Amino acid sequence: MTDPRTTTAPLLFAGDVYCDLVMAGIDLPQPGTEVYADSFTITPGGVANRAVAAARVGAPTRLLSRLGDDPLGRHVHALLDAETALDTSWLEHVPGHQSPVTVALTGAHDRSFLTYQERLGHLELPEDHGPVAATHVGVGSEVPPWVARLRAEGTTVVGGVGWDPTGEWSSDVLHRLGQVDVLVANDVEAMRYTRTDDPVAAARALTPYVALAVVTRGPAGVVAAGDEAPGGIVEVPAPRVAVVDPTGAGDVFAATFMAAAAYGWDLATRLRFAALCASVSVTGFGGAASAPTLGELPAHAARLAPDDDWSFLPRTAPAPLSA
Structure with a gap:
């Protein structure tokens, strides 16, 4: 087992927090009809998926966001306050604002989302922010100045690109990758931005723009290309699981990959750690709600991939920098 560092600076996740209402086990209703879900949960969503996932594997984590002062916003805030290692002191309540709400409809083979959101202005990083080990930003639009x-x-x-609803997949996004050190994208996003038809080719095509490109492939695992990858490419399989709800799995992967940096592991080990965490998350409902804790991971690993060597999994988390 690799010993964690003695102390580590926090991770920072900034963006919109949603109240996710997840209904699972259904097919989309036809107009004028009603269907009943097999299960239901309320969970923090949006950037909270990443923040909760990182905090649950022991990374000191700060969340920079805003919620309304409505009942849903206060309920989500209470859920986030209950997460060990997650600092919510930069989570602001805006009077009169309705917190964003997403209804996620998840069936056996697909999922759909219905969202209501009232836009606010840009988030500003507090001047007294202190050291930050890593942060995650979206590069699908302009990157906030404080990131630089x-x-x-x-x-x-660490950058993410997200889905392009326009269908253009503009090369402007690729040129913004120079503002980040690592890109984590799913295979569809990576292939469309690079105009390739294979995730490995997409990862290679991204390396002129970013030092490390990580492309997730769902049940097929993950591929990474760039400076840290021996021979230019590292491929890691994902443990086989019965998928219940894939919502937020990409967020869980990105956040736990970031958290893994505190342990000094090589690239392949960090990818394995994140792939394990993401594979656990899809066996439950909602991204934040189903993210595993550090203490749960050895048992999950032994159950999901018993023939693999998981001896590197830590039993204790790195202490925060202020400890």
């Missing part, structure tokens, strides 16, 4: 300031201070910046 953090990067200049030594923070690792």
